[in-house]
Amino acid sequence: xxxxxxxxAAEKIKFDALFEYAALGILVVNQKxxxxxxxxxxxxxxxxxxxxxxxGKKMEVLIPRRFHHSHVQHRDGYMNKPDRRxxxxxxxxxxxxxxxxxxxxxxxxxxxxxxxDSFVIAFVSDITKRKEIENATLLQKEQLATINQRIEQxxxxxxxxxxxxxxxxxxxxxxxxxxxxxxQKALSKEKELGDLKTRFVSMASHEFRTxxxxxxxxxxxxxxxxxxxEQEKRDKHISRIxxxxxxxxxxxxxxxxxxxIEDGNMVAHFSIxxxxxxxxxxxxxxxxxxxxxxxxxxxxxxxQNITLDPSLLRNVMINLLSNAIKFSPENTKIQxxxxxxxxxIVIHVKDSGIGISTEDKQHLFERFFRGTNVTNIQGTGLGLxxxxxxxELMDGKIDLTSELEKGTTFRVSFHSSxxxxx
Numbered sequence: 392x393x394x395x396x397x398x399x400a401a402e403k404i405k406f407d408a409l410f411e412y413a414a415l416g417i418l419v420v421n422q423k424x425x426x427x428x429x430x431x432x433x434x435x436x437x438x439x440x441x442x443x444x445x446x447g448k449k450m451e452v453l454i455p456r457r458f459h460h461s462h463v464q465h466r467d468g469y470m471n472k473p474d475r476r477x478x479x480x481x482x483x484x485x486x487x488x489x490x491x492x493x494x495x496x497x498x499x500x501x502x503x504x505x506x507x508d509s510f511v512i513a514f515v516s517d518i519t520k521r522k523e524i525e526n527a528t529l530l531q532k533e534q535l536a537t538i539n540q541r542i543e544q545x546x547x548x549x550x551x552x553x554x555x556x557x558x559x560x561x562x563x564x565x566x567x568x569x570x571x572x573x574x575q576k577a578l579s580k581e582k583e584l585g586d587l588k589t590r591f592v593s594m595a596s597h598e599f600r601t602x603x604x605x606x607x608x609x610x611x612x613x614x615x616x617x618x619x620x621e622q623e624k625r626d627k628h629i630s631r632i633x634x635x636x637x638x639x640x641x642x643x644x645x646x647x648x649x650x651x652i653e654d655g656n657m658v659a660h661f662s663i664x665x666x667x668x669x670x671x672x673x674x675x676x677x678x679x680x681x682x683x684x685x686x687x688x689x690x691x692x693x694x695q696n697i698t699l700d701p702s703l704l705r706n707v708m709i710n711l712l713s714n715a716i717k718f719s720p721e722n723t724k725i726q727x728x729x730x731x732x733x734x735x736i737v738i739h740v741k742d743s744g745i746g747i748s749t750e751d752k753q754h755l756f757e758r759f760f761r762g763t764n765v766t767n768i769q770g771t772g773l774g775l776x777x778x779x780x781x782x783e784l785m786d787g788k789i790d791l792t793s794e795l796e797k798g799t800t801f802r803v804s805f806h807s808s809x810x811x812x813x
Contacts, residue, residue, distance in 0.1 A: 416515035420450045422508065424466050436517055438489040450513075455487045473502035473511065486515065495522045538574050545570050557629065560610045606632050652780045659700040659784040666736070667691040669701055670708060670729055677712045684722030687712070693732040699805060703781045710774045711740040711801050719744035719798070734806060736787075741800040747793040755791070 416433030420426050426445050437453055439445060445452055450466070451459045477499050486496045499514040545567045610632065616625045674689045681687065708727075715725045723743040730737045747755060756779040782789045782803055793799035 416517075418450070418453075418513040418515060420511050420513070422470055422510075424449050424451070424463070424470070426450055426452075427510070433515060436488075436515065437486065438492075444489070453486055455485055455493050458485070469500065469511070470509065473500075473509065475499075475501050494519050535574075538570065542567070542570050542574065557610065557632075560606070560632070564606055564610065652777065657780070657784060659703055661698050661700055661785075663696055663698050664701045665695045666697050666699075666704075666729055666731060667695045669705065670727060670738075673705060673708050673712065674727060677709065677716065680713075681716050681725075682719070682721045685716060685719065685725065686723075687725045687727065689727040690729075692728070692730045695731070697731050697736055699736070699785050703785055707778050707781050707803065708738070708740075710778050711803075714774065715740055715742035715744065715799075718742065736805040738803045739800055740803075741798065743798040746795040746797050747791070747799055748795055752791070752793065756789075 411431065413430055413432055416436045417428075417430045418426060418433055419428035426448055429439075429442050429445060434440065434442060434445075437445075451462055454462050477497070484496050484498060485493045487493050495518050497516045497518050501512045501514075503510055503512070545563070548563055548566075616622075670689055670691070674687045678687050712725065712727070719725060719742045725743075726739070726741040728739045728741075756775050758773060758776045779789055782805075785805055787803060787805040789801060789803045791799055791801045
């Protein structure tokens with residue numbers, strides 16, 4: 392037997408044990424792209440009962456016919472410059488069984504040489520189950536987005552009905568409760584996909600229950616106050632309903648925002664605007680929800696016309712100021728200072744609230760995280776995570792200093808050559 396054949400036989404003996412017991416398909420082809428070895432697992436994958444059915448044939452026999460032409464070019468290119476690597480990076484690869492049925496695969500390539508002859512080893516994995524799971528995940532994500540849209544529409548309808556006629560509120564609340572149950576069912580199905588969705592279900596259930604209970608109880612009581620003398624009582628419960636609806640709106644807006652951010656659908660739209668006018672407007676607006684005796688003080692230094700995304704900046708400031716109001720006691724001052732000097736834009740929001748512990752600071756911007764000292768204060772734990780993402784979209788940074796019972800100061804900074812001097 393020629394030396395070349397002896398060496399090939401020796402190599403085959405070395406591979407026999409691996410071929411017989413490997414739990415994945417293994418294929419060996421020569422420089423001509425002809426199959427010279429195939430293990431039993433691979434034969435089973437492709438629906439063959441005997442290796443002789445494919446030995447000596449071009450490896451394209453295992454590939455869908457529509458890919459034959461392009462694959463021959465790829466195969467020849469690899470033979471000319473072989474290396475260890477996965478096949479088809481960034482692409483979906485498909486194989487063809489004996490009966491023509493196609494299925495998705497992952498292929499890893501390696502090569503070795505015996506004298507002047509080169510050989511390629513291909514490791515083939517059937518990823519049909521994984522693709523099914525991925526497709527199911529995408530479908531569940533689409534279903535969740537649809538449910539979120541429904542909830543948002545229900546919330547809008549609820550606000551209109553409260554303003555027009557309280558007698559129709561019970562029907563809308565029933566629809567909202569049904570939607571809430573649908574959301575919980577959809578989230579439960581995705582629980583196996585990760586801890587994030589599990590925490591989402593738990594938090595959503597808790598945060599929806601309180602405002603919904605408030606709305607149902609107040610709506611029931613309103614219907615009992617029918618005389619003119621009871622108008623004050625009616626107004627009280629209508630105010631509670633509006634407040635609960637606003638809470639639901641904030642929760643839904645947080646969910647929608649985090650969804651857009653995670654999907655990469657949120658982008659910054661830069662434009663020139665007057666930062667002093669914008670922040671003054673926001674401070675005046677939020678003064679209306681401040682606690683008794685709370686005072687918002689705003690100062691600006693430097694240039695006023697800057698280039699950022701005014702919508703994203705507005706959402707950032709509303710969130711930070713709302714938190715300052717929420718976590719600060721009555722009769723305290725909330726200070727807002729903005730500076731725009733030589734292209735450096737810095738905004739400070741300082742409160743005299745309950746503060747943040749050292750342990751909580753490192754987790755403060757994580758999704759669904761809430762400080763250990765705010766368990767009795769309503770919130771989703773998404774606000775500061777969204778703020779951080781909005782700031783990052785504008786190429787900015789956010790950090791904070793805080794001490795328990797001594798208040799918190801958030802610092803938001805941007806460096807932009809687009810800043811325009813007056």
